[in-house]
Amino acid sequence: xxxxxxxxxxxxxxxxxxxxxxxxxxxxxxxxxxxxxxxxxxxxxxxxxxxxxxxxxxxxxxxxxxxxxxxxxxxxxxxxxxxxxxxxxxxxxxxxxxxxxxxxxxxxxxxxxxxxxxxxxxxxxxxxxxxxxxxxxxxxxxxxxxxxxxxxxxxxxxxxxxxxxxxxxxxxxxxxxxxxxxxxxxxxxxxxxxxxxxxxxxxxxxxxxxxxxxxxxxxxxxxxxxxxxxxxxxxxxxxxxxxxxxxxxxxxxxxxxxxxxxxxxxxxxxxxxxxxxxxxxxxxxxxxxxxxxxxxxxxxxxxxxxxxxxxxxxxxxxxxxxxxxxxxxxxxxxxxxxxxxxxxxxxxxxxxxxxxxxxxxxxxxxxxxxxxxxxxxxxxxxxxxxxxxxxxxxxxxxxxxxxxxx
Numbered sequence: 001x002x003x004x005x006x007x008x009x010x011x012x013x014x015x016x017x018x019x020x021x022x023x024x025x026x027x028x029x030x031x032x033x034x035x036x037x038x039x040x041x042x043x044x045x046x047x048x049x050x051x052x053x054x055x056x057x058x059x060x061x062x063x064x065x066x067x068x069x070x071x072x073x074x075x076x077x078x079x080x081x082x083x084x085x086x087x088x089x090x091x092x093x094x095x096x097x098x099x100x101x102x103x104x105x106x107x108x109x110x111x112x113x114x115x116x117x118x119x120x121x122x123x124x125x126x127x128x129x130x131x132x133x134x135x136x137x138x139x140x141x142x143x144x145x146x147x148x149x150x151x152x153x154x155x156x157x158x159x160x161x162x163x164x165x166x167x168x169x170x171x172x173x174x175x176x177x178x179x180x181x182x183x184x185x186x187x188x189x190x191x192x193x194x195x196x197x198x199x200x201x202x203x204x205x206x207x208x209x210x211x212x213x214x215x216x217x218x219x220x221x222x223x224x225x226x227x228x229x230x231x232x233x234x235x236x237x238x239x240x241x242x243x244x245x246x247x248x249x250x251x252x253x254x255x256x257x258x259x260x261x262x263x264x265x266x267x268x269x270x271x272x273x274x275x276x277x278x279x280x281x282x283x284x285x286x287x288x289x290x291x292x293x294x295x296x297x298x299x300x301x302x303x304x305x306x307x308x309x310x311x312x313x314x315x316x317x318x319x320x321x322x323x324x325x326x327x328x329x330x331x332x333x334x335x336x337x338x339x340x341x342x343x344x345x346x347x348x349x350x351x352x353x354x355x356x357x358x359x360x361x362x363x364x365x366x367x368x369x370x371x372x373x374x375x376x377x378x379x380x381x382x383x384x385x386x387x388x389x390x391x392x393x394x395x396x397x398x399x400x401x402x403x404x405x406x
Contacts, residue, residue, distance in 0.1 A: 011044070014083045018050075019055055051064075114266070117133070135173050135176055200390045202383045204284060205276055207258075207301060210258065217364075221372075240254075250387070281386050282379075316360070324370065
């Protein structure tokens with residue numbers, strides 16, 4: 001039986017490997033490796049080396065060229081490294097060939113994310129979703145698991161056993177995938193009933209890139225104690241809390257964070273979680289404004305939302321978090337180089353985005369509690385508008401309350 005439990009990588013030393021290609025320049029490749037290093041740290045590994053190679057396309061046999069692979073092997077042997085993590089998905093053939101050369105554990109970005117998800121999953125729902133994603137990832141890579149049977153070698157007496165075993169195992173995994181999908185369908189039906197039982201309350205969903213502070217904002221707005229940590233994918237299970245701002249109740253949902261190169265089957269597995277996003281009335285897109293490439297992260301989330309929500313046009317509030325961590329280097333008056341994110345003052349960045357979003361954005365620090373009251377007021381106005389379309393008879397109550405406020 002195949003064990004899909006995530007391996008513990010605590011204190012394991014790792015090297016990271018990526019590519020510079022015509023579609024991914026050196027700056028972008030280094031940024032991806034920075035994120036991969038954060039993923040490795042979240043999984044419990046210590047990054048001790050990074051390797052990049054400039055190529056037109058990945059080597060179909062070993063991902064990187066032979067010379068670079070030899071360089072990695074020497075580094076691994078000299079520094080007691082336990083695994084190599086590659087920034088893109090590897091085929092079973094690539095994993096087999098790289099393992100043979102490096103003689104350490106080989107992971108790609110997807111398998112690393114799955115390891116983190118397996119460690120973070122707490123509820124039966126999340127565990128089932130992760131297990132399904134693991135089996136779907138494992139299925140096309142079964143060939144490398146049976147190399148001890150020499151199934152690739154021809155000749156008398158070498159036909160049959162490996163192929164028979166792998167086909168047997170494939171059927172077992174397909175049966176497990178079918179069973180897990182049925183379990184998730186049952187969970188979907190149960191959650192659908194739960195959503196219906198919530199009545200017609202306005203639903204607000206916090207969305208955004210992983211580790212931008214959604215859970216911290218959830219705690220501030222709902223006065224609850226949702227788990228928040230400065231690591232990727234701290235939240236896997238959807239959390240729903242009832243929030244009352246002044247006299248208006250609504251439901252606030254904290255969702256799993258998105259990330260670049262998020263595997264398709266992982267999104268499919270978390271369908272029941274993402275249904276909360278699909279059925280939300282308002283989306284609060286949280287952004288880490290201190291991240292050097294927050295604009296690309298916005299684009300990644302927007303694209304994922306289009307995929308998840310089918311392009312549905314929902315009211316959205318853009319919340320720029322971590323303004324306390326925003327840093328910039330003032331530009332000299334005689335510096336004629338193009339403006340970059342590193343030398344734009346926060347006030348100028350605010351003005352730019354407020355003009356772009358028609359003022360539909362807020363700049364806050366969840367950690368410091370800065371401008372949280374402004375965020376609450378924005379949410380109140382947006383939720384009130386939706387609430388009145390469902391309960392028009394409450395209009396008098398809101399008018400009365402607003403008169404008192406004035």
